[in-house]
Amino acid sequence: MITVFLAKSIITMNASMPRAEAVAVRDGKILETGTLESLQPWLSKYDHKIDEQFKNSFIIPGLIDPHLHPSMAAVLLPTYFITAMEWKMPWGTTPATRSAAEYDERLKEALSTPTHGELFITWGHHALWHGPISRSRINSIDSKKPIIVWNRSFHELCMNDAALDLLDIKESDVKNATQIDFERGRFYEIGLGYAIQKLNPYILAPEVFKDGLLKLKEVVHFGGQTTIADMAVGLFDLETELKTQNDLYEVDDNPFRVELVAHSTVMQQGNSVEDAEKLISELPSRNSHRLNFRKRVKLFTDGAFFAQVAQLLEPGYIDGHQGEWLSTPEQFEENTRVFWNKGYAIHVHCTGDLGLELAVDTLEKMQEEKPRFNHGFTIEHFGFSTPEQVFRLSKLGANISANVYYVHELSEIYSNDSVGFERASSMARIGSSFREGITTTLHSDFTMAPAQPLMSMWVAVNRINEKGNLMCQEECITPQQGLEAITINAARVLGLDHEIGSIRAGKKADFTILEEDPLNIDPIKIKDIDIKATVFEGKVFSLKSQ
């Protein structure tokens, strides 16, 4: 049976036929796009039904988030969000909370609803916005209910008396620990590791992990996504991650597929890179319909962008502190060589311009040793960069997968406190990467940014930061480029452009249904476009009915 979906307009992202009004689908695949008339050769021959439920809406290719972390999300999503930025969630919008007084108010409010478990965990506190947090401050809100306040950066948490009691953390045990401030209930860095150890039964318990992954399922659907990539399988524990994702996502009512990319460091642990490659090469034998490993691997150069440990070229950070490497340049090169020579698409986490320099130098060396084309070497995150690096990336055939949300959340504070305006305003330099013809996509790295491709597109097109300031107009992209980034380019970066990412005959019938035309709307409204439904392999998954 053929289903024909009609729409006000179908934005195909297929340059040869950019717009259509009808798309015919059979067995989860697209037969043809065009008009009801042009589809007649199919329709006159085969049984079909006309589906008009989207006739006042816009159909775009199913949105793709090519880099997020389901396991991180699973830990975070069961917590209660109180954040400086607005977070839209399927179960309600978390409003922007911008002062200490407001923060305490929100926390009080949250605690007044008695639906929480034994331990209440809230995420999103940021001292810059919400003032310093301490045991006594939380106690003054509620000292009986065990409460944990987890910092937005994940690098610190704070507990009240009841939480310390519940987790059995005593002053005598921790009084010498320099990264635990018992008096103020604060645990940071290594101290945080200790606290998490104690929290494990609450945050990594199998039921909680499952609950988190189920919540992520809603989040992914809510963001209009039909494909996501888990860009570091093994982050927590490969077997548990695979099993839980299989149980929860390899089911008929799951509206998306998950592309799996192995975390090479985890796979290597204690072995040679060649051993790691062997293990990774065997992973596709465990593929199923929705969950697939392919010839891809995740490598790392420098430290986290949010924690300000990206490695920077001169002149570095204003305060003179140094970034971090996640592996030595020698090890990075050795690992890259093994995977490059075996034909892998290599995804490299790079945040700073010095981290990027290492990736570019290494890629250049690989191209000299063993030239490859359309090789899928992808820069992940793309925080700081120089125009010259963008030029080299283009010549070397690399792709870029940018976390453009950095511009929105961090460009203002990084202008003032970290690297200054010139470099902060041009973070995620994607206008340049489009100009250089680099295949560029956008990701959320959820939970680093909301898992909403339209939000990423909005930031990329407008570059408006949280203070409302325009950051580097020259690096803005057009709405057309923005939509390419979250559809066809994302598919290319994942090596799936022959199957998804545009609406044309032969591809999978993955669609996202919008209430407005993202290419003709005022660009400042892109993030607010209502998503009516998604279609995954021909099956409709409505969002409005929820």
Place this chain on the structure above:
Amino acid sequence: MIPVTVIAGYLGSGKTTLINKFLVEASSPIAVLVNDFGELDIDSKLIDNEESLTLSLTNGCVCCKLSDDIGASLESLKNRDISAVVIEASGVSLPIKIANYGLSWPGFTLNAIITVVDGQSIARLLKDKFVMHTVKNQIQQADAVLLNRSNNLPLEELHKFTTNVIDENEISDFSDLILKEYSPIQLVKEGTTDHASFRTSVFTSNKPVNKEKIKEYFLSNPNIQRAKGWIKEEDGSCFLLQMTPSECNFSFSNSNNETRIVIIYIGEGLPALKL
């Protein structure tokens, strides 16, 4: 509390060799945690003999790695009969970060950070565009710096590379290292535990000092086991000081360091060094 010793140093500097030495000489079981990605080079035969154990870990920032492997290992070691923990930091680790496990994980205490430097490659690394800062930090954050494979290079030559970075640390030639002083059990930083047999104190001064006065001080305090550092005299000349219970040497140095002496001693405390 179990003492934690961090062995830092860039890739290929000789950390594993040092750890193997520790394993050979350990009189009671020690645990070795290797925080690196590559192949495990620790000689397992050495471990079988002792009741020691080695664990390979990958640690990372919580953004890239959800679990804290080092923390989890330390937690599990609490229930074992272990007299010391040695953590081999990865080639790019900042030693301070790893040392924080000794300072912050309940039940453990920081013994020392030892950074191993390869004499053959240090000059190149300190100019490397990617890792110069990392290597510099590894040296600066150490309690003791061990120079490895310096045989072919005169010590003076090495100081030329390192004087501008090693201003706060003791330098020892790897080959004449007296392991006892750096054993993971005995070298304990001042104030970290009560049952310390060795303590460290650091004397610094930006005023000129007198060699003879310092010698006198050492002689009158027999609990001083070892001292090393630089002194600067009235006329601006700089000396490298090396003191063991049997001798006290001052060798002229071309460097221009301010006075800084690291003193290792036994017992409760030292009278202040007044000049």
